[in-house]
Amino acid sequence: MQEIDIADLRRISELIYQKYNYDFRNYAMSSFKRRVQRILDLKKLTIDSLIKKLNEQPAFIHEFLDELTVNVTEMFRDPGFWRVMREEIIPSILLNHKQFKIWHAGCSSGEEVLSMAILLKEMGIHQNVQIYATDLDVNILEKAKAATYPVKNMDLNEKNYIRFQGAGSLKDYYREENGQAIFNRDLLSTVTFRKHDLVLGEVFNKFDLILCRNVMIYFNQTLQNEVLKKFHESLFKYGYLAIGSKESLIWCDYANRFIVVNNEEKIYKKIKD
Amino acid sequence: MNKYNLNNSYKAVVIGGSAGSFQGVVKILSQLPKGFPLPIIMCLHRLKHVRHGFVEALSLKSVVQVTEPYDKEPIKKGGVYLAPANYHLSVELGNYFALSTEEMINNSRPAIDITLGTCAYVFKDKLIGILLSGANKDGALGMKQIKDRGGLTIVQDPSECMIDTMPKSAMALTKIDYVLKIDQIVDFLKELNKHYRT
Numbered sequence: 001m002q003e004i005d006i007a008d009l010r011r012i013s014e015l016i017y018q019k020y021n022y023d024f025r026n027y028a029m030s031s032f033k034r035r036v037q038r039i040l041d042l043k044k045l046t047i048d049s050l051i052k053k054l055n056e057q058p059a060f061i062h063e064f065l066d067e068l069t070v071n072v073t074e075m076f077r078d079p080g081f082w083r084v085m086r087e088e089i090i091p092s093i094l095l096n097h098k099q100f101k102i103w104h105a106g107c108s109s110g111e112e113v114l115s116m117a118i119l120l121k122e123m124g125i126h127q128n129v130q131i132y133a134t135d136l137d138v139n140i141l142e143k144a145k146a147a148t149y150p151v152k153n154m155d156l157n158e159k160n161y162i163r164f165q166g167a168g169s170l171k172d173y174y175r176e177e178n179g180q181a182i183f184n185r186d187l188l189s190t191v192t193f194r195k196h197d198l199v200l201g202e203v204f205n206k207f208d209l210i211l212c213r214n215v216m217i218y219f220n221q222t223l224q225n226e227v228l229k230k231f232h233e234s235l236f237k238y239g240y241l242a243i244g245s246k247e248s249l250i251w252c253d254y255a256n257r258f259i260v261v262n263n264e265e266k267i268y269k270k271i272k273d
Numbered sequence: 274m275n276k277y278n279l280n281n282s283y284k285a286v287v288i289g290g291s292a293g294s295f296q297g298v299v300k301i302l303s304q305l306p307k308g309f310p311l312p313i314i315m316c317l318h319r320l321k322h323v324r325h326g327f328v329e330a331l332s333l334k335s336v337v338q339v340t341e342p343y344d345k346e347p348i349k350k351g352g353v354y355l356a357p358a359n360y361h362l363s364v365e366l367g368n369y370f371a372l373s374t375e376e377m378i379n380n381s382r383p384a385i386d387i388t389l390g391t392c393a394y395v396f397k398d399k400l401i402g403i404l405l406s407g408a409n410k411d412g413a414l415g416m417k418q419i420k421d422r423g424g425l426t427i428v429q430d431p432s433e434c435m436i437d438t439m440p441k442s443a444m445a446l447t448k449i450d451y452v453l454k455i456d457q458i459v460d461f462l463k464e465l466n467k468h469y470r471t
Contacts, residue, residue: 030394070376
């Protein structure tokens with residue numbers, strides 16, 4: 001197997017940027033390379049035939065993005081994080097605002113959005129919270145909107161929910177049909193899904209809480225800096241930012257405008273404009 | 274004296290292991306020479322949803338505190354690193370770590386092939402790869418990539434392994450420079466250390 005070299009990766013990211021206006025030029029190299037290799041394997045392409053296809057078949061870009069972006073996620077991933085949300089972060093937002101806004105940035109297939117909706121429902125404040133869920137991949141947004149997942153994934157999700165110590169059973173929120181778990185539509189009634197690109201997209205609203213867990217790990221440090229700046233601008237003062245448990249802001253320029261409120265679960269609070 | 278024909282050009286040691294490797298890793302870390310000059314990067318199969326306890330257990334007897342690196346954390350000489358639960362651990366050009374939540378590989382996240390393969394890419398012939406006891410073939414491809422890029426390959430002697438599938442898979446796929454028991458791996462690292470002292 002011929003290994004992909006960096007020059008090929010740059011050709012691909014440059015082409016996608018010029019032709020389709022998606023910017024992968026500052027993605028972390030190791031995972032970007034694996035994603036491209038994965039597409040070559042799945043679609044039985046070589047680097048040259050992939051570039052040709054991207055050049056000649058504009059419709060292919062969505063399929064390409066769908067495989068390029070990492071869409072592996074779970075409901076209630078890191079149950080401890082969700083307990084802290086329920087017991088500390090959301091109550092603290094509620095002290096000042098009866099109604100507030102949450103942004104799931106890079107929401108993928110929507111598992112975390114649903115987790116949040118369930119959490120809010122169990123706190124009895126589902127209707128008071130406006131949720132925005134964004135991703136750059138339109139195919140995955142459709143999956144998120146459908147809130148339908150293979151039943152075989154439910155075992156892990158249910159285990160996470162039990163560790164989260166939810167009020168009931170995860171089964172209370174979905175019905176099974178043809179091997180699919182279909183979640184209650186009502187959970188997503190307060191959610192606005194929209195296509196948004198963290199790299200090239202503008203700041204579009206102000207939020208009390210932003211969740212962006214295990215998304216920025218696919219960016220290099222330059223891009224992490226830029227995206228953090230956008231999150232800073234998108235947060236109200238004293239708003240919260242949650243990142244993945246093994247992500248860190250300490251290498252970012254904007255880190256000093258935040259304080260850590262929970263180091264274990266990597267929850268930050270904006271303290272300076 | 275110099276059984277292994279080593280020199281001081283190496284930049285990193287990477288270790289992979291799965292079922293039956295824990296005691297071996299503990300032994301290696303507990304007998305590591307003080308001030309061992311290279312980073313040791315470990316990818317050991319572990320429970321996906323248990324974030325705590327493993328690094329603490331490994332650190333108990335270790336000469337050096339074992340840490341689970343953050344995404345984009347720089348690699349330090351002499352640091353001992355463990356791939357965190359439920360993340361793949363890669364090394365990037367520029368000598369820092371990167372984490373990812375991509376699909377499992379060989380039914381594993383962290384996958385040894387990813388850590389070994391990215392180390393091979395970055396450190397090339399300046400890398401020593403060690404693969405220990407384990408029950409699947411994860412790591413075999415990574416060991417091949419290390420060998421193909423000129424690195425040095427070691428597997429735990431299958432006769433000593435609780436489960437020998439992992440080292441045997443690597444031996445079937447690529448040339449292994451040394452087949453060693455844990456005590457010999459310790460000696461190997463001690464000998465390597467001496468080359469950086471003179």
